[in-house]
Amino acid sequence: MAVKIRLTRLGRKKRPFYRIVAVDSRAPRDGMYIENLGTYDPLKEQFEVKLREDRILHWLKVGAIPTNTVRSILSREGVLFKWDLYKKGYDEARIAEEMKKWEVIKLERQRKLERIEAEKRAKAKKVEAPVEEEQEKTEEVEQASAGVVEEGTGSETAGTENQAKAEKKTKSEEVKASAGKQKEQKAEGAEQKSTKTVTEGTNSEEVESNNQQKVRES
Structure with missing residues (x-):
């Protein structure tokens, strides 16, 4: 029976979690497995891996x-390196010594990767900083423009109000002038009427005087 060591999926949608299992190569992907050899969580920051190293080496030995x-995964965790040492015929003491060296190399590699990631984040922040400054400047310009527009609107409103007041004042003055003219016209009419009355009275007196004179003469 050909045996494979592979992943079988667990977890839920968009939250995968895997078992590392020994299975018959003819079995379906998520079907029955022979033995559970560990777990693998790809969503954790450092890819959390738990391995039953002795059982994995056993299955590697049987093919x-x-x-x-x-x-x-096995290479990153040093299992394949240890398997290569077994294949070379090293004894347990020599394998333990070589694995210590491998752990030191692994630690240095991790530190180097962390340093590279830190440099990438620092560069990204430097790139983001000018963009943020430009956004702030743009916002300041927009706010200043909005203030100018508001001031202009206020000036226009004040000008409109002043114009309305001036027009109202002009109309009031026109009404007063018209009323004054009407009063003057009425006064002139009254004077003309009074003059006419006086003239008519004088004429009637003259007529009456003439009549009296005619009577005397007769």
Whole structure:
């Protein structure tokens, strides 16, 4: 029976979680497995991996073949390196010594990767800083423009109000002038009427005087 070491999926939608299992190569992907050899959580920051190293080495010794993904995980965790040492015929003491050296190399590699990531984040912040400054300047310009527009609107409103007041004042003055003219016209009419009355009275007196004179003469 050909045996493979591969992943079988657990978890829920968009939250995958995997078991590392030994299975019959003819079995379906998420079907029955022979033995559970560990777990793999890709969503954790450092890719959390838990391995039963002794059982994985057992299955490698009997000819189990890891898939590419599992091979990458085992290589990162040092299991394949240890398997190579076994294949070279090293004894347990020599293997333990070589694994200590490998742990030092792994630690240095992790520190280097962390340093590279820190540099990338610093560069990203430097790139973001000018963009943020430009956004702030743009916002300041927009606010200043809005203030100018508001001031202009206020000036226009004040001008409109002043114009309305001036027009109202002009109309009031026109009404007063018209009323004054009407009063003058009425006064002139009254004077003309009074003059006419006086003239008519004088004429009647003259007529009456003439009549009296005619009577005397007769």
